[in-house]
Structures are given as C-alpha cells and as structure tokens.
Amino acid sequence: MAIEITNELLENVSTLIQEKQDQQISRFFEDIHHADIAEVLDDLTFDEAVYIIRLLDSETTSAVLMEVDEDVREKVLEQLSAKEIAEEIEELDTDDAADVIAELPEERKQEVIQEIEDKEHAKEIVELLRYDEDTAGGLMAKELVKVNVNWSVLRCVKEMRIQAEEVTRVHSIYVVDDEGKLQGRLSLKDLLMASTKAKIEDVYIPKVDFVNVHDYAEDVANVMRKYDLEAIPVIDELGVLVGRITIDDIVDVIKEEAEKDYQLAAGITQDVDSEDNVLALTRARLPWLFLGMVGGLSAASIMGVFQDAMDKSPILFLFTPLIAAMAGNVGVQSSAIIVQGLANDGIKGSIWNRLLKEISLAMLNGVILSFLLFLFVWVTKGNLQIAMAIALSLFSVIIVAGLVGTSIPLILDKYGIDPAIATGPFITTSNDIFGILIYFSIAKLIIGF
Structure with missing residues (x-):
C-alpha cells in the first residue's frame, strides 16, 4: 500500500513511539511498502527510526535498510549487534548483503559474516566483497537460475523449481556446460513448447549478451541500456557464469553517475551532499x-x-x-x-x-x-x-x-x-x-x- 508522507502522519508515528504502542505501530507498517517505510524513517529522529526497525520482522527490516539514506543506515547498524545484522543479511540477496557489509568497519565485517548461519550465503557474500564496487563483479548477485545444456527438458524443469526458491525474481534462464561456462539462454516459451524428452541443447538460444566481472559499472549500464535488458549474466576470465546484474542495480549506477556529473558541472570536485559538514x-x-x-x-x-x-x-x-x-x-x-x-x-x-x-x-x-x-x-x-x-x-x-x-x-x-x-x-x-x-x-x- 502506497502512502503520502505528511507532517500529520509523522507526528502520529512519533506519538505512538512515545506512548510505546508497539502493536499499533507494527500493524500500521504491516501493509506499507518498504520504500515508504524507509521514507518515514528518514524523516523521523534517529532514535525513533531505530525503535521502529526493532519492531519490524527481519524480511521487512532488511528491505528497509537498503532504501534508507546511507547515513541513517550506518547509524542504525551501529546500534545492532553482529547477530542482529547477520539476521537481516540472511534476508537479502547477495549483492545487497555485500553492499551492507562493505559499509561496516573491518572487524565488524568479520563478526557479522561469522554470525551468518547459511554458510553458502556467507561464502558468496565474501566472494562479492573481493570485487571493486564500481565493476560488474561488485554489482552482481549470485542468485540466478541456470541449467545444463546436456539436461533433458524434464530434468531442467525440476532443477529450475529448486533453484527458483532462492531467487526473488527470475529474469532469465541461463544455459551452461559441464564446466559452468555460459553457453546461452533459455526461452520460457520454448521450454513450455518442447517435449519433456527433448534436450536443452536442442531448444536453447546460443546468442546471449554478457559482461565480464572486471567491466566497469558504466560500461555495464551502457550495454543494458543499448539492448534494453532487464538482467545480464556476468562471467569470469574463463567464461564461467558467476552471477547476474539486474536493472535495479543499474538504475542506481546511472543515478550516482548523474549526480556526480551534475556536481562536476557545477564546480564541485568531490562526491558530497547537503548533509555533509x-x-x-x-x-x-x-x-x-x-x-x-x-x-x-x-x-x-x-x-x-x-x-x-x-x-x-x-x-x-x-x-x-x-x-x-x-x-x-x-x-x-x-x-x-x-x-x-x-x-x-x-x-x-x-x-x-x-x-x-x-x-x-x-x-x-x-x-x-x-x-x-x-x-x-x-x-x-x-x-x-x-x-x-x-x-x-x-x-x-x-x-x-x-x-x-x-x-x-x-x-x-x-x-x-x-x-x-x-x-x-x-x-x-x-x-x-x-x-x-x-x-x-x-x-x-x-x-x-
């Protein structure tokens, strides 16, 4: 549910916090989109924002933390224990999780990573942290759906169902060989029309746009803009499929680049905003x-x-x-x-x-x-x-x-x-x-x- 952020609404929320009406606060934010919750938190005092975040469930809190202002997120994370942060991290896709952890002090990073119960998730996050944030590797997420070119259509469908449980949104189905090297993509329509006994090699599309883990973020944005892509696969130096970048990540890149260019055009030599000292x-x-x-x-x-x-x-x-x-x-x-x-x-x-x-x-x-x-x-x-x-x-x-x-x-x-x-x-x-x-x-x- 979308809401209009008004002074009256903010005053009501502040009053509920002062009166410690936890159940009423939880019900109020239950049906509100996480982006709107983040906007509310940005307009409240820091203590009020932390109070609300502690009332939200982990899934909502993790989504909200990705939307709030970076300064607010940094202060909120300082108030949470390593275990609490780890609980929020486990609700995020690997790319968002890596972004959050990258903002933490070095010692705190290690503490949070060790508290993550899903060790495979933690391993993938650590892998992403090795890449420069301004490269495809720094933008990509590990969650994706991929199938082997040698599988039958029947096995492909079964494997896709298993993989889809870990993916928030399926943009594309990628095809790899036995070594994990990207071979092409699979059309859902072709998959549905094919016989269950057919091989994926007979129905997949060899032509697929991709980027390398070391490609600059701006170059990735240009490729996705040029070919009107919602997502693009990322390969390493050996051609192995290692992740995918979605359009929401690229929108952030374009926004940041536009802000930087605007500041340069105005004669400002650093990345600053009005809240800086x-x-x-x-x-x-x-x-x-x-x-x-x-x-x-x-x-x-x-x-x-x-x-x-x-x-x-x-x-x-x-x-x-x-x-x-x-x-x-x-x-x-x-x-x-x-x-x-x-x-x-x-x-x-x-x-x-x-x-x-x-x-x-x-x-x-x-x-x-x-x-x-x-x-x-x-x-x-x-x-x-x-x-x-x-x-x-x-x-x-x-x-x-x-x-x-x-x-x-x-x-x-x-x-x-x-x-x-x-x-x-x-x-x-x-x-x-x-x-x-x-x-x-x-x-x-x-x-x-």
Missing part, C-alpha cells in the same frame, strides 16, 4: 571557486590593457557583461551536449566532423544574434561603428566559445579524464577571458582607439 563542502567547492576568481582577475587585467578604449568609448563598457555572459552560455551549451553524448556513448565519427558541425551551428546562431544586437545598438545609440564592433565581437565570441566548449570535453575524454568537469566553471571562466579579449581587440580594429 562545512569543511567537506568547502573542500569540494573551493578549488573551482579559486579557478573562477583567477579567471575573473585575468579578465580584469585584460580590461586594464584596454583602459584607453573605455575612456574614449565608455559605451563599450556597457556591453562587456553581455559579451562575457554569451561566451559562457554558448560554451556551457556546447560542452553539455558533448558530455551527454559521451556519457551515453552517442558520439560517433571523427572529432573534426563534430567540430565542423558545432562551427556551423555557432555561425548560424551568431549571425542571428549578432544581427539583432547590431540593430539594437544602432537604433538606441545611433553609432554605426560601435554597433558593428559589438555585433562582430559577439559573432566571433560565439564561434570561439562553441569550439572551446566542444573540443575540451572531447580532448579530456581522449586522455581518460572525466569530461563532466568541462561543463563547470572551467568552460565558463575560459570563455569569459576569450570573450573579453576578442571583444576589445575587434573594437580596437574597427573604432581605432
């Missing part, structure tokens, strides 16, 4: 703010070189913010499109073709905007030379800004640097400097100061 937020923002200040000082220095121009034609000063702003806007637009294309693996062809396309686009936009600006300055200021200088400067600035905004992300990507950093203050600052320099240089040529 002031020192952490300062460390994340200060480097780019310093770059912006250096850029501003550089632009001021350039304007100082052309002090005589502003003394003789003060009208130029009025349009300086416009030129700088347009340079930054065009640069950010161009770089944002390129960064998005690189992230989605949508940039095809040579760099030169991409640059040529951006130059064409910049020229078209430049002609239209420059013409409108020319008319505005000429009509309002009545000076043809000034109008031509400002309009031509804007046209030139738009082209240069488009080139800078396009080329920098492509160059960064070529050398293995995250191109998302190009959409932040770096692009804006560099184009501000170029814009001011181009503006006064062209004005000097036309007006002749």
Whole structure:
C-alpha cells in the first residue's frame, strides 16, 4: 500500500513511539511498502527510526535498510549487534548483503559474516566483497537460475523449481556446460513448447549478451541500456557464469553517475551532499571557486590593457557583461551536449566532423544574434561603428566559445579524464577571458582607439 508522507502522519508515528504502542505501530507498517517505510524513517529522529526497525520482522527490516539514506543506515547498524545484522543479511540477496557489509568497519565485517548461519550465503557474500564496487563483479548477485545444456527438458524443469526458491525474481534462464561456462539462454516459451524428452541443447538460444566481472559499472549500464535488458549474466576470465546484474542495480549506477556529473558541472570536485559538514563542502567547492576568481582577475587585467578604449568609448563598457555572459552560455551549451553524448556513448565519427558541425551551428546562431544586437545598438545609440564592433565581437565570441566548449570535453575524454568537469566553471571562466579579449581587440580594429 502506497502512502503520502505528511507532517500529520509523522507526528502520529512519533506519538505512538512515545506512548510505546508497539502493536499499533507494527500493524500500521504491516501493509506499507518498504520504500515508504524507509521514507518515514528518514524523516523521523534517529532514535525513533531505530525503535521502529526493532519492531519490524527481519524480511521487512532488511528491505528497509537498503532504501534508507546511507547515513541513517550506518547509524542504525551501529546500534545492532553482529547477530542482529547477520539476521537481516540472511534476508537479502547477495549483492545487497555485500553492499551492507562493505559499509561496516573491518572487524565488524568479520563478526557479522561469522554470525551468518547459511554458510553458502556467507561464502558468496565474501566472494562479492573481493570485487571493486564500481565493476560488474561488485554489482552482481549470485542468485540466478541456470541449467545444463546436456539436461533433458524434464530434468531442467525440476532443477529450475529448486533453484527458483532462492531467487526473488527470475529474469532469465541461463544455459551452461559441464564446466559452468555460459553457453546461452533459455526461452520460457520454448521450454513450455518442447517435449519433456527433448534436450536443452536442442531448444536453447546460443546468442546471449554478457559482461565480464572486471567491466566497469558504466560500461555495464551502457550495454543494458543499448539492448534494453532487464538482467545480464556476468562471467569470469574463463567464461564461467558467476552471477547476474539486474536493472535495479543499474538504475542506481546511472543515478550516482548523474549526480556526480551534475556536481562536476557545477564546480564541485568531490562526491558530497547537503548533509555533509562545512569543511567537506568547502573542500569540494573551493578549488573551482579559486579557478573562477583567477579567471575573473585575468579578465580584469585584460580590461586594464584596454583602459584607453573605455575612456574614449565608455559605451563599450556597457556591453562587456553581455559579451562575457554569451561566451559562457554558448560554451556551457556546447560542452553539455558533448558530455551527454559521451556519457551515453552517442558520439560517433571523427572529432573534426563534430567540430565542423558545432562551427556551423555557432555561425548560424551568431549571425542571428549578432544581427539583432547590431540593430539594437544602432537604433538606441545611433553609432554605426560601435554597433558593428559589438555585433562582430559577439559573432566571433560565439564561434570561439562553441569550439572551446566542444573540443575540451572531447580532448579530456581522449586522455581518460572525466569530461563532466568541462561543463563547470572551467568552460565558463575560459570563455569569459576569450570573450573579453576578442571583444576589445575587434573594437580596437574597427573604432581605432
């Protein structure tokens, strides 16, 4: 049952906790989805959240812990004993269980793993912990349904029933050989239509998309997005099927990557959020703010070189913010499109073709905007030379800004640097400097100061 999280609801829950109405609290949360319970816990005090978690059954608690904010989960786990955590872990799929254990201190990890009664489950969790969290191995779960290519359809069905008891949701049926190497996948429709005496080798589909345990999470996300997959098998270096990754894990990867790129684009160099302390937020923002200040000082220095121009034609000063702003806007637009294309693996062809396309686009936009600006300055200021200088400067600035905004992300990507950093203050600052320099240089040529 879905619920709306309101202040009235939260106050009622807090009141029930204060009055220790345990049975009423349990009944209230009994039919509520674990994601909604997690949202409620995030809005309550920490002590209230812990109180509710201790009332929930292990299956619900384990699901809720995967949904609550990481900081809340960390604090909750600190209040639970190793045995209590182990009980929750046993209700989770191996990938989620490994994620929870990975957040614990090293000594605590060992204590929790030793308390897990299902030793096979514990063994699989330990195996997953060996992989980097940003790889396919770190994302995958061990729970899956697989059948041997040499089995009959009848045996296959029997084995699938046994395996399905350990799997929350069956996305695909994978086919392996006697050595456990991935051979293909099995269509449920083909299985139902086949004779019970038929061999799996006669009905399975050899073609199957897969990833390696060491593939980066972003690459896995691109494969699943490209081929519209709900799940994908994971193999090791020998081709042995070792796990599977489902779409819910990939959604988390895409969300985290989008948040990181957004922070980089905004000029934040670390993975932070609004709840972090002031020192952490300062460390994340200060480097780019310093770059912006250096850029501003550089632009001021350039304007100082052309002090005589502003003394003789003060009208130029009025349009300086416009030129700088347009340079930054065009640069950010161009770089944002390129960064998005690189992230989605949508940039095809040579760099030169991409640059040529951006130059064409910049020229078209430049002609239209420059013409409108020319008319505005000429009509309002009545000076043809000034109008031509400002309009031509804007046209030139738009082209240069488009080139800078396009080329920098492509160059960064070529050398293995995250191109998302190009959409932040770096692009804006560099184009501000170029814009001011181009503006006064062209004005000097036309007006002749």
